[in-house]
Amino acid sequence: MQIFWLKRNLRLRDSEPFFLSMKASRSHGRVLPLYIHEPGLIAQPDVSRQHQMFISETLAELSEELEALGGQLLQAIGETVSVLERIHRCSPITRIWTHRETTQNAQYQRDSAARAWCRENAVEMMEVEQNGVARGNQAPCPFAEYFSRSIQMSLKDPTGADLSQRFAPLPFATCNINDIPLAMGADKPGRQRGGRRAAQNILSQFFNVRNLSRYPARISSPNTAWDGCSRLSTYLAYGIVSDREIFQAVDGVISVGHSNLTAPEFGRLQDRARFFLERLNWRRQYLQVFESHPHVETRCMLPQFDGVREAEFDEGLFQAWSTGLTGIPFIDAAIRCLRECGWINMRLRATLVSFATMNLWLPTRRVAQFLATEFLDYEPGVHHVIHQIVSGTSDFQALMVYDPMKQALDHDPQGQFIRRWVPELCELNDGEIHDVSRTAGCHSQKADDVGLGPYPAPVVDCKLTAKSAKSRIHALKNGFPDPGPVGTETHSRQMGLL
Ligand SMILES: Cc1cc2nc3c(=O)[nH]c(=O)nc-3n(C[C@H](O)[C@H](O)[C@H](O)COP(=O)(O)OP(=O)(O)OC[C@H]3O[C@@H](n4cnc5c(N)ncnc54)[C@H](O)[C@@H]3O)c2cc1C
Known part of the structure; x- marks a missing residue:
């Protein structure tokens, strides 16, 4: 029997592992689609309830899609190797088909353990490349070439086919959804639906x-x-x-x-x-x-930054930032919107991270880990690398400290976004809402109704803290203090960070 192992590849359309496993069903046995709810991964600090709910909605639809094709999805609870062992005892596995992932350490270790189990049990592990990411000594393909190749490829869509003869029966009953351990946190009312x-x-x-x-x-x-x-x-x-x-x-x-x-x-x-x-x-x-620097999940890209912000970690500032009570309206609106909806646009993400790591001098890892649980679209590779760039701990020379006041004036001049998410300020006019000398101490009936007290005064002076952060980062990168504005905007713009 072959396994089609679903991880962060929850689709049937344009899924090479799915199609290749189906194609090989005569020579290598029928196919069992499998998703494993792994308690060890569910308990990781970057996994939250909203991710789990999103996955469960997606699996419910995927299960229907498989049934329409004549198959069944096996959902199992347990660590990967023990689930594979259990299946193998019931019905020997010949091959496991899946996508190759560029993901966080916990998943990487899980994949390594699965590969080792396959070697010990003479099972072939067939991992298909995705997202055009090269591994080992493969050379990455230039984007233009990758794009033209992708648009010429026909996308296989199994919809409407009867593949019942190619699917394997379930070796044991699928798990009871209520037995899946719960990830931390609460679900978000405004998040995107899975499926x-x-x-x-x-x-x-x-x-x-x-x-x-x-x-x-x-x-x-x-x-x-x-x-x-x-x-x-x-x-x-x-x-x-x-x-x-x-x-x-x-x-x-x-x-x-x-x-x-x-x-x-x-x-x-x-x-x-x-x-x-x-x-x-x-x-x-x-x-x-x-893929080449997976350590940036836990350490700084430039080692001289390791431990620097950690040594000055201020729990009070972290709490103020992560709960939307910094006294900087645009920052508080962004974090409150994110906490309810699981998504904000890129500029807001960069402004939030810049404020946390530059103005509040909070450790990059701590900020990245918190936001990983808040972003429904948490993609470890993108997430951790951008955090290093924005917080100045990567080797990109250009350094940007986003001024949250300027960002607010440029992108929310009338304050609609702020009023929506910071009800304490909903009665202020367009000019007042961006003036922190007017916002401190403000309250409104709407805020009282949801139990919010008077709006706080800014927890830091943005200009002074930005200047100090730039100077410290420059000194750490170059061994001497910042002589003035550093870098050009061009590189940051190329990397999408302006
Ligand atoms: C601090 C920080 C953390 C981020 N963490 C994540 C993350 O965990 N997961 C994630 O997918 N994106 C992340 N991003 C990138 C970007 O903010 C999101 O991809 C984008 O906001 C998603 O919305 P969208 O799909 O509507 O994007 P669109 O604007 O519609 O863009 C289309 C697609 O392009 C990609 N994309 C867009 N902007 C970027 C970017 N700057 N860098 C890389 N890819 C991009 C995304 O895959 C996106 O779906 C992060 C950005 C910052 C500044």
């Missing part, structure tokens, strides 16, 4: 000439990013969609534009499409960096 249907809706609704044309203008403000961005990151992070499907959707919009637009309009559309694809290129680059 292929939700992802499919985005694929069919976001990718049109109108949305792609206005994408660059809408992604920076929290008031327009909500539907100006694709919101595909969570579905990509769990492999519910593949990057190839997205590339093909973009290519489809280009083809429509080519047939319907004037030459200048079409030129503009191409620019906007390139702008969107650039982000998927960064994603791939970050994953590749993480």
Whole structure:
């Protein structure tokens, strides 16, 4: 019997391991689709209840999809090796098919243990590359080439087929959902729903000439990013969609534009499409960096930063930041929105992390770990690498400290976003809402109703702390204090951080 092992590759469409296992069913045995709820991974500090709920919604749909094809999904609780042992005793395994993952240490160790078990039991482990990430001494393929190869590939879709003869019967009953250990935290009321249907809706609704044309203008403000961005990151992070499907959707919009637009309009559309694809290129680059530097999950990319912020860790400041009570309205609005919805746009993420690690001097790892549980789209490779860049602990020379006041004035000038998430300030006018000398001590009936006290005064002076952080980082990187503004904005802009 072959296993089709579902991890962060929760899809059947454009799933090479699924198709290859089906194809090999005559020579290597029928196929058992398997998802393992691993208590050790569920207890990791970067896993939270919202992730678990999202996965469980996705598995419920996946299970229906498999049934429609004539198969059944086995969900089991236990550590991977013991689950594989149990299956192997009931029905000997010949091959395990899955996707190769670029992921955090706990998963990496789990994969290594599974590989070792396979070697001991003469089971073949077939791991298929995804996201174009090279491993070991493979050379990464340039993005342009990867993109053109991806759009030429036909995407296999099993929908409508009868594959019942190729699926294996369940070796034992699927687990009771109520027995799965609960991850920490609470679910989020405003988060995205799991499942292929939700992802499919985005694929069919976001990718049109109108949305792609206005994408660059809408992604920076929290008031327009909500539907100006694709919101595909969570579905990509769990492999519910593949990057190839997205590339093909973009290519489809280009083809429509080519047939319907004037030459200048079409030129503009191409620019906007390139702008969107650039982000998927960064994603791939970050994953590749993480593949080669997995230690950035727990240590700084530049070792001289290890322990520096930790030595001055201030629990009070961490609490104020993580609960949205710093007294800086844009920061508090961002964290409160994130805590309820599990998503904020990239600019807000960078502003939050910059404020935490520069102005509050909080340790990068502590900040990254907290946000990993808050971001529904937590993708270890992207997440940890960007944290190192924003907090200045990577080898990128350019250093940006985001001024939260300027960010607020540029991207929420009328304060709609702040008023929505910081009800203490909802009665202030547009000018007052950005003035911290007016916001300190404010309260409103709306805030009283939800048990919020008067709005706090800023926990730090943003300008002074930014200057000090820049100077300290410069000294740690170069061995002497900051002579003034460092680096250019260009590199940060290229990496999508402005
Ligand atoms: C501190 C910090 C932490 C982040 N952590 C994550 C994370 O855990 N998971 C994650 O997917 N993204 C992360 N990002 C990148 C980015 O913020 C999100 O990918 C984006 O906001 C997701 O929304 P979207 O799908 O609507 O993106 P869109 O704007 O629609 O972009 C399309 C896709 O491109 C990719 N993308 C977009 N911006 C970036 C970027 N700057 N870097 C890399 N890839 C990008 C994503 O896969 C995204 O789905 C982080 C950014 C910062 C500053």
